């Protein structure tokens with residue numbers, strides 16, 4: 422599999438729905454945000470339909486499937502209910518994430534290694550339906566190997582621990598996390614997996630991940646929606662895109 426110079430940006434619009442749901446009603450509209458994100462250079466839109474529907478709703482997924490010009494990356498837990506919804510819509514990509522009701526966000530990666538059989542059976546119908554299946558996991562060789570064995574095409578590496586360590590100024594821990602993300606991106610790529618990454622990325626933390634040559638896509642949401650309050654959604658996305666491209670051009674220079 423060739424290493425690509427083009428790093429895709431998937432914009433996660435969940436938290437546009439969070440703001441809407443704080444009051445009920447229809448505004449702000451996640452589809453409108455998604456279309457602005459497209460105009461600002463997003464290569465795809467990510468939306469997580471959680472079991473408790475705390476942000477994205479079933480109607481949002483209908484609207485995104487009907488109205489988007491770029492691919493939808495549909496994030497979901499490995500449940501029967503979500504499987505039915507995914508098979509009804511057949512989005513471009515399905516990213517399987519762990520989900521606990523009480524958590525504030527997706528806290529860790531999926532446990533694939535200990536649930537290999539169940540996960541292999543779970544993703545088979547999605548692959549048959551033509552969806553690219555991505556598995557959201559920690560930078561852990563056992564999880565990566567299991568993801569490859571069950572036939573996932575893509576893994577998304579959880580960048581949360583790296584971003585948390587940076588935000589909390591634990592720089593030694595941050596650098597350890599970054600090193601592990603670097604090594605595991607290369608390892609996953611060597612096993613034939615396409616590598617994506619995301620969770621908690623900001624303007625400050627995106628560059629060091631964007632330089633990894635094996636990473637093809639970053640999925641970023643919460644920070645961008647927050648920045649949009651201050652400068653607007655399109656400028657926030659454009660700025661992120663610029664930082665990603667600048668970091669990537671460094672990769673190209675060093676790889677000749």
Ligand code: PXP
Pocket residue numbers: 433435469496516518526527557577618619620621622640641642643644
């Ligand atoms: N990737 C995955 C698999 C996620 O679950 C999330 C959060 O929903 C993100 C990326 C985006 O994370 P953030 O909103 O912190 O940028």
